[in-house]
Amino acid sequence: MNRLVFPGSLLGKEEAYSAGPNAFVDEQGSVRAESVGVSLLSNEKYEASVRRLSPSKKWIENGTIVIGRVALLKEQSALIELLEGNFKGEQRVMPSLYASLMIFNISSNYVESIKQELRLNDLVRARVVDVKPYNIELSIAEPELGVIKAFCVKCRSPLTLLGSGLKCLSCANEETRKTAADYTLH
Numbered sequence: 001m002n003r004l005v006f007p008g009s010l011l012g013k014e015e016a017y018s019a020g021p022n023a024f025v026d027e028q029g030s031v032r033a034e035s036v037g038v039s040l041l042s043n044e045k046y047e048a049s050v051r052r053l054s055p056s057k058k059w060i061e062n063g064t065i066v067i068g069r070v071a072l073l074k075e076q077s078a079l080i081e082l083l084e085g086n087f088k089g090e091q092r093v094m095p096s097l098y099a100s101l102m103i104f105n106i107s108s109n110y111v112e113s114i115k116q117e118l119r120l121n122d123l124v125r126a127r128v129v130d131v132k133p134y135n136i137e138l139s140i141a142e143p144e145l146g147v148i149k150a151f152c153v154k155c156r157s158p159l160t161l162l163g164s165g166l167k168c169l170s171c172a173n174e175e176t177r178k179t180a181a182d183y184t185l186h
């Protein structure tokens with residue numbers, strides 16, 4: 001499968017593949033990427049290589065606004081599946097499928113429990129605050145950032161914003177989230 005890789009990303013084992021363009025063999029005999037791009041494994045040539053992305057495609061950077069889905073909730077952080085990224089109106093390429101959102105980047109107020117602000121499968125609008133080769137950090141603390149679509153934990157129906165809380169119109173369950181200011185528009 002073609003996937004986005006960073007310098008050092010594992011492409012394959014030397015027994016199975018030789019190193020093609022933009023790839024190298026490390027001391028352990030693994031074929032690794034030499035540059036950022038898309039991995040290509042050729043089963044005809046037994047060659048692992050990297051196709052560099054065209055220079056016109058820009059990566060996400062600090063300040064990029066992303067839309068993502070809450071994929072995993074932990075005590076102190078959430079894992080966000082990245083769906084799209086945009087920087088000043090320009091589409092951005094994601095170097096990774098996932099980013100992390102730490103509890104202290106959820107709100108400008110103290111957050112006691114992450115589950116009061118986010119739930120699995122919620123859609124969020126977030127800002128990229130740090131990009132590292134193996135980790136992207138997000139923040140939803142600003143008013144225009146946060147959950148843009150939330151789903152009832154009991155029946156999975158979309159929740160409606162009523163006053164300052166969210167309510168399920170199907171089963172009357174009431175929930176809370178760190179919503180984006182324009183939550184009702186989605």
Ligand SMILES: [Zn+2]
Nearest residue numbers: 152155168171
């Ligand atoms: Zn419900």
